Amino acid sequence: MSMNVSDQLVEMLKQAGVKRVYAITGDSLNPVNDAIRRDGTLEWIHVRHEESAAYAASMDAEINGIGCCMGSSGPGHVHLINGLYDANRSGNPVIAIASTCHTEKFGSDYFQETNPILLFNDCSKYNQIAATPKQFATMMPRAIQIAKEEKGVSVISLPGDVAEAPAADVPSSLKSYVTKSVFRPNDIEIKELAEVINNHKKIALYCGYGAKDAVKEVELLAEKLNATIAYSFRGKIFFDKPESQYTVGMNGLLGNPSGFKSLEKADVVLMLGTDFPYAEFMPKDNIIVQIDKRAEIIGRRAKVDYGYQGDIKDTLEVLLPFLNVKKDKDFLEKMHALYVEEEKKYEKPKEDAKENKLNPEDAAVLINKYASEDAIFTVDTGMTCVWAARLIKASKNRYLTGSFNHGSMANALPMAIGAAASDKNRQVIAMCGDGGLSMLLGDLATVMQYQYPIKIFVFNNRSLGMVKLEMEVSGYIDWQTNMINPPFDKIAELMNIKGIEVKNYQDLEPKIKEAMEHNGPVLVNIYTDSDTLAMPPKITFEQMRGFATTMVKKIGLGKFNEVENMVKAGIDTL
Template sequence: MDWHKVADLHEFVDGEVRVCPVGRKTVAVTKLHGRYGAIDNRCPHQGGPLGQGTVENDKIRCPWHGFDFDPFTGQAAGGPDFDVPTYPVQARHDGVYVATTPPASHTRTVSDVLVETMLNWGVDTVFGMVGHSNLGVAEALHRAESDGRLRYFGVRHEGAAAFAAAAYGKLTGRPAACLGIAGPGSTNLLTGLYDAKSDRAPVLALSGNVDSSVAGKGAFQDIDLLAAFADVAVYSKMVWAGSEHGELMTLALKHAILERGVGHLAVPDDVQTLEAADQPASGPQGRMPDLRICPPAAPLQQAVEQIAAATRPVVIVGAGAKHDMAAVIALAETLHAPVLTTFKAKGQISDAHPLACGVLGRSGTPVASWMMNKADLLLVFGASFSNHTGISPYKPTIQVDTDSLVLGRFKPVTVPLLGDVGMCCAALSDRLRPHPNLVDQRPEVAERWSVWRTEKVRRAAARADCGVPAAAVIEALNDLVPANAVLTVDVGDHAYSFGRYFETKQQSVLMSGYLGSIGFGFPAAMGAWAAAPDRPIVTVTGDGGFGQYLAELTTAVKYGMNITHILLNNGELAKISDEQRAAEYAVWQTSLHNPDFAAFARNCGAHSVRVEDPAELSGAIAGALAHPGPALVEIVTDPRSR
């Protein structure tokens, strides 16, 4: 027997029962007529906590349904079928002790098979919340974490877990997992998972579920999880007792990786702990094809002919070209073609490159729009042509993508070229016959940057009605953010300023691109830190976005996440105010009642500083970047400065 001290002698009063942890068990310990008794804490009726009950007529009364139990023998008034185990108790000079047998050796469960398979696929990072309907899965994750095979980050809201996992997938191309309980815990995941779906990031979502015996009967937190996840997930299945459990996890992850989306498994509470000693785990061996697709000959020849006829081609890259930028840039250099990016692809080429023009579209630079307007051919790699990209619908266009449904999705293009971006670039380079009058556009790109940088300096120095101009904040970030940083950007007015003014070096930039979900920024920084803890992580948010997940600052402090948070506080949902004005509506319900964010951050245990004077900006940001842990710089900005 293992003896455990549960209380000092003076703590119990006669006639009291309380819940006491004893190793990994909990027992109901009672002092009655000077004697101590210990019985199992779980009522056999529906699991009610006996230690939270009352002592009446020398019996412990279950707080849930009123069943009575003898505090010394465990005998139940309802008959021997309801008797509960008892445990030895000793009142020693230094306290009350209860003995239990050492825990039995662990028997492998269905949850172990699922987690082992997940680890075999390289998924070793999980964000989530543990609760009553995912405890079996949580225990398997705990065992893996104790063995050093997995990292688990407990969050304050499941939405943050899903955003963090989505950001991890966007940065690495590999899935992380997010975990929720049945009902609201899983539905809270959905917004972050829709972000992953919209931006084609691989994510594994794990849901606990109610017991199989009560599913579909309207039990507590019983919802149809497969229906709830049907639209957001590329693969969503319930794990039943008779399932091939490892194979279901393999299929969830294979779909998530190959289709760049959400793989989802829901596991009923009772299934999670079923014995699975002989069930094999699964893995990726022999299951993953080479996805590099060569372009078909006929459209490739058409593309070569279009390029041969162009004197001012430009290259436009989207996030789909992220992993093939070396090949894209080499092709652009051969053609002296300016390189424009969508906002979601910001940072995929350094703005210091002589052909780089920055972002095209609503969050873009006048350099990019100028060069596109003068182009006679657009070579578009891995971009969607959505209405926010700003890609001209009137220019001859070669569109390259690995997804046939994306080609010409919004309007017909001159040459839809199906294939891997890198393979297509190589094939085009091998066959190029540039126009004899091909224009070297680099001097014009440099000239347009000179004009724009002069204007940026003017805007950064402009006097704001209150606080600091947004342009000044981004210019300070230009000077101070390390070249190898990962930047996560929330949704709001500050994002437009960031896209327009920030010039990337080798930084990676993550955002909620097509879903455009406010609140993305800080949880995404947690995911980026988990994916790349050795890189500086900087998140740029507004007060509206951070307000949705500000409790996650305590998560960052708990795990020592080295995140520098640049918070632009203008006291308003300023982007919505702008939209109301543009529609000639009254500005209504966009003002915000904010806390002192810097004081809040200090209360959470983070480094923080508040800036209202532009002269203090650089020092505050530099100090936050140097701090080895979570740091917040709250900058009061003018909602009318852009």
């Protein structure tokens, strides 16, 4: 049998390093399905919703360097979009194959016809329709190369008639290539940067995801300068080491006061591989240096004084010999002591919690305690992000991720599916909100089908907790945020997933320990308190006024129990 375009696609994906495809087959995607079946080396993961396919492929790419998802004609590939937005904004190389109606039907308002160029342009680095076999053979290697080098999504729309047509030969290469160049500022810039650092006393390092491959170099830099190490949410899992004397916590809305203050009080702040989006948490009156591979982002989050383009590891390796040792530890010790004091409050569990109102921080502390040293954590957007940001710690080789740039709900479960499918040897933990899990609840069936041993912890506060808090601090009544949920643990049991319910504090630790030790998939339904507050490192007068306004409005509506709970939650937090 001669090779067709779908066979050619399979060969190109394999050569690029793709090991599995996340998809739901159908109509114009069937030729590709058949080619993968006949090849026998690519794994087809049958998810229950294409959004889950995109999230899972993004997670696969985040761990392994490339991922692939597919959607059938019309609604099938439309469903990919939210997950592709997340992948593209996260810098994860994902190849998305969007099958379409046959080419002769284009422009006729045919059944399930879409315009993929308009549809995918804003969530991709490369987006083309392959209308002939020669176009496909020319476009596909370019799509792979761009996804890998520009770190994002490439979409190839593949009509059904093209997918089953004989493969064509073209003069361009059918391979994709991996480059590993040294990438750093020039020698003059390195010496300029060294002079800035050497001429100032208090140095703070602010590390993001772009510094993940330079942990050793960052720690050597901190040691030489007696500098503090603060980090963004995406950088946290690489630098938040309890044993480190340089760690001062996270900066930002979910961060620590010590992380914020270390940047505010430093003479020089070095932004290392971070595109932290909240400019209001960046210092205003000190010298800011930003180093990043992407020159186009330098200065868009803060008033940067010195900007350099380069890989963090390559840059620091060359920079370190030019730096003078700083012996004064006063600034470092003060900031680290503040961080340690802040962390102590999480050591005291809320043992008197009422039934169905468990403290979510206690649950997160125990998840951190019993998780393996190389666990992969996926975290839903919302209040679950707060508890993960503050309480899940770096260990030997842990990894933590979520929809930290796109900010979508429902990401934790499909990301966990991608992690479990792509790495069979590591523990995978999904920290889900009840709102997020409800959105893609059907993909528990994917966990059931493949029996991925994911540990799913549902922080079930029966509300859209983060939205509720946003409304309260803005002075609004938190209306339409409450949720009546099904018993998630019972649903899990129906899907051949071990289900555990936790409503009382005395059951919390033994049930979490039981879940971690279970040899298979498990869902733990933890009934948490929706009134638990998450205090930012910097509280504004407007936030306090908004919170007070909400309480006055609730008193006027006779909601005295809710006001009492708000006051008590505030006192407990402070």
